[in-house]
Amino acid sequence: MKTIHSRTRLLKEAHFHYCPGCGHGIINRLLMEVIEEMDLQESAICVAPAGCGMLLYNYFEIDVIESAHGRGAAVATGIKRVLPQNLVFSYQGDGDLAAIGTAEGFHAANRGENITVIFVNNGVYGMTGGQMAPTTLLDQVTTTTPTGRNSDLAGHPVRICEVFATLDGACYLERVAVNKPAAVVKAKRAITKAFQRQLDGRGFSLVEILSPCPVNWKMTPHDACAWIDEVVSKRFPLGVAKDVEDGSCS
Amino acid sequence: MKRLMSGNATLGEAAVLSGCTHYFGYPITPQNELTEYMAKRMPETGGVFIQSESEIAAINMVLGAAAAGARAMTSSSGPGISLKQEGISYLAADELPAVIVNMVRGGPGMGNISASQSDYFQATRGGGHGDYRTLVLAPGSVQELTEVMPLAFDLADKYRNPVVVLGDGMLGQMMEPVDFSGLKRPPDYEKDYILTGAKDRPPRKIHSLIFDTKLQEDHNWKLHRKFQLIEQNEVRHETYLADDAEMIVVAYGIGARIAKGAIKRLRQEGLKVGLLRPVTLWPFPVEMLQGMAKTVNDFFVFEMSAGQMIEDVKLALGGRGRVHFYGRPGGVIPMPVELSRIIARHYYQAQARGRKKQR
Numbered sequence: 001m002k003t004i005h006s007r008t009r010l011l012k013e014a015h016f017h018y019c020p021g022c023g024h025g026i027i028n029r030l031l032m033e034v035i036e037e038m039d040l041q042e043s044a045i046c047v048a049p050a051g052c053g054m055l056l057y058n059y060f061e062i063d064v065i066e067s068a069h070g071r072g073a074a075v076a077t078g079i080k081r082v083l084p085q086n087l088v089f090s091y092q093g094d095g096d097l098a099a100i101g102t103a104e105g106f107h108a109a110n111r112g113e114n115i116t117v118i119f120v121n122n123g124v125y126g127m128t129g130g131q132m133a134p135t136t137l138l139d140q141v142t143t144t145t146p147t148g149r150n151s152d153l154a155g156h157p158v159r160i161c162e163v164f165a166t167l168d169g170a171c172y173l174e175r176v177a178v179n180k181p182a183a184v185v186k187a188k189r190a191i192t193k194a195f196q197r198q199l200d201g202r203g204f205s206l207v208e209i210l211s212p213c214p215v216n217w218k219m220t221p222h223d224a225c226a227w228i229d230e231v232v233s234k235r236f237p238l239g240v241a242k243d244v245e246d247g248s249c250s
Numbered sequence: 251m252k253r254l255m256s257g258n259a260t261l262g263e264a265a266v267l268s269g270c271t272h273y274f275g276y277p278i279t280p281q282n283e284l285t286e287y288m289a290k291r292m293p294e295t296g297g298v299f300i301q302s303e304s305e306i307a308a309i310n311m312v313l314g315a316a317a318a319g320a321r322a323m324t325s326s327s328g329p330g331i332s333l334k335q336e337g338i339s340y341l342a343a344d345e346l347p348a349v350i351v352n353m354v355r356g357g358p359g360m361g362n363i364s365a366s367q368s369d370y371f372q373a374t375r376g377g378g379h380g381d382y383r384t385l386v387l388a389p390g391s392v393q394e395l396t397e398v399m400p401l402a403f404d405l406a407d408k409y410r411n412p413v414v415v416l417g418d419g420m421l422g423q424m425m426e427p428v429d430f431s432g433l434k435r436p437p438d439y440e441k442d443y444i445l446t447g448a449k450d451r452p453p454r455k456i457h458s459l460i461f462d463t464k465l466q467e468d469h470n471w472k473l474h475r476k477f478q479l480i481e482q483n484e485v486r487h488e489t490y491l492a493d494d495a496e497m498i499v500v501a502y503g504i505g506a507r508i509a510k511g512a513i514k515r516l517r518q519e520g521l522k523v524g525l526l527r528p529v530t531l532w533p534f535p536v537e538m539l540q541g542m543a544k545t546v547n548d549f550f551v552f553e554m555s556a557g558q559m560i561e562d563v564k565l566a567l568g569g570r571g572r573v574h575f576y577g578r579p580g581g582v583i584p585m586p587v588e589l590s591r592i593i594a595r596h597y598y599q600a601q602a603r604g605r606k607k608q609r
């Protein structure tokens with residue numbers, strides 16, 4: 001018998017602490033698969049967030065530093081400027097990157113920092129119990145929008161890929177999802193491409209990943225995955241938001 | 251050879267000569283000359299300069315650079331230092347080395363851009379959240395920056411802890427002749443904690459989230475033991491005409507410089523006044539003060555604030571002696587002659603009290 005797929009050796013033998021049906025576990029696995037396939041284990045340095053991805057060092061067989069809430073892109077900048085040959089990426093939620101750490105992410109992109117941001121958009125603050133995130137959809141009920149998000153009071157869902165696409169320093173921005181096998185395959189391809197761009201020295205890359213959070217969305221895992229297709233991806237269209245193919249984009 | 255340089259530029263050059271390779275900063279007066287000096291000097295020396303989008307970003311870039319093994323620094327003034335406190339707390343928790351310069355201005359709030367000593371509490375009490383300390387060095391002259399900067403980088407590496415250099419607008423902006431020939435680059439330390447990619451070793455992690463309260467307590471005690479070691483080994487101070495003094499002025503930084511001028515005058519008039527200048531504000535020269543209190547009864551604290559270091563003086567004296575105070579908050583810089591008059595008044599009153607007691 002031939003093995004065609006196995007668990008990546010870069011994932012530790014630990015149980016994920018993520019809730020049932022959560023997308024973080026899939027994204028964690030994809031990252032380690034890509035790093036193994038690209039043979040980057042000895043080079044990769046991950047900046048973990050404050051958020052559900054906080055404990056990445058319990059799962060990843062690579063160097064990991066935790067950052068303060070939202071400061072991932074600044075910490076990654078500091079590391080990359082010391083170790084330009086290493087693969088440096090931050091892993092950030094939508095509260096982390098699109099609220100408290102918008103300035104750090106935006107300006108890292110604008111400087112064309114040669115780093116990658118893995119941006120997990122699950123539409124809520126998972127870690128703290130399901131409060132509104134900047135990406136929360138209109139009318140979506142969260143613990144801090146008990147009657148649904150009202151744009152008059154709480155603004156509109158922020159589209160990070162589209163905003164960052166206006167920045168000359170950003171070279172590769174793609175939005176993907178992890179709600180079904182075909183989407184997961186595409187997500188993996190996008191992560192691979194982003195890392196390759198970094199290795200090629202092209203500048204700032206970001207992969208936004210629509211990720212289910214069934215517990216805080218108050219849905220079954222199955223319904224949460226369907227909701228990404230039917231509702232979430234209407235506001236957050238999948239696909240490449242920016243790709244500067246040739247030369248440096250910074 | 252001596253060069254005429256501003257304190258801010260001197261600080262930058264001293265940092266470069268101390269092996270600093272990464273500078274991250276955001277403009278704020280009265281330290282802009284340092285940021286500008288580094289913008290020019292870091293690329294010349296193969297180092298990295300980034301003008302960050304904020305002080306929060308700058309301190310987190312320092313954290314990243316330190317985690318990757320570089321000698322890194324940032325600088326700012328009060329309002330920006332407040333923003334850096336988050337990062338400083340993480341640096342202390344993660345046990346990462348860094349040097350943070352604060353050219354203090356008048357506060358609170360936006361305050362003004364004059365020289366002040368109003369950030370003593372913030373610097374010496376940790377400043378950010380959690381149980382931690384930062385070493386605080388208070389240089390008193392432009393030349394002294396050439397000693398303090400290598401010391402700051404050395405202590406940061408030695409103890410894996412953030413070190414604050416507490417100057418002020420006057421020290422930063424005045425020009426004085428400087429000689430760099432005595433500056434010794436601190437040694438490079440073995441760093442078995444840095445992240446460089448898991449090559450030929452198991453993966454490493456740097457984090458301060460410790461869910462298990464027992465483990466968090468262990469970590470905090472470990473930090474505490476380190477801080478005790480620092481208190482034992484790293485106190486630095488200077489005395490001036492203190493041996494026969496009947497009154498000791500306690501002042502630091504530019505305040506001590508003004509106090510020296512005042513004491514010089516008072517000595518000419520025959521008043522036995524001396525100076526204790528803490529060079530490390532934390533750890534504070536507690537034992538020195540306690541030793542002095544065996545022969546001296548009157549301590550005169552002078553600060554360019556409404557009174558912050560005075561709390562450490564009182565704590566150190568523990569009720570012994572009498573503590574006098576003169577403070578000028580808000581960025582006012584008194585002349586030595588003004589200070590000498592106030593000290594003289596307190597001195598004569600203390601003598602009169604002493605005579606009364608004898609009778």
Ligand SMILES: Cc1ncc(C[n+]2csc(CCOP(=O)(O)OP(=O)(O)O)c2C)c(N)n1
Nearest residue numbers: 050051052069093094095096124125126127
């Ligand atoms: C300065 C600061 N403010 C608030 C928090 C509390 N906090 C931790 S994670 C988080 C939000 C996490 O949400 P998100 O970034 O969307 O990631 P998720 O948990 O959903 O993956 C918050 C508010 C913190 N750790 N630090």
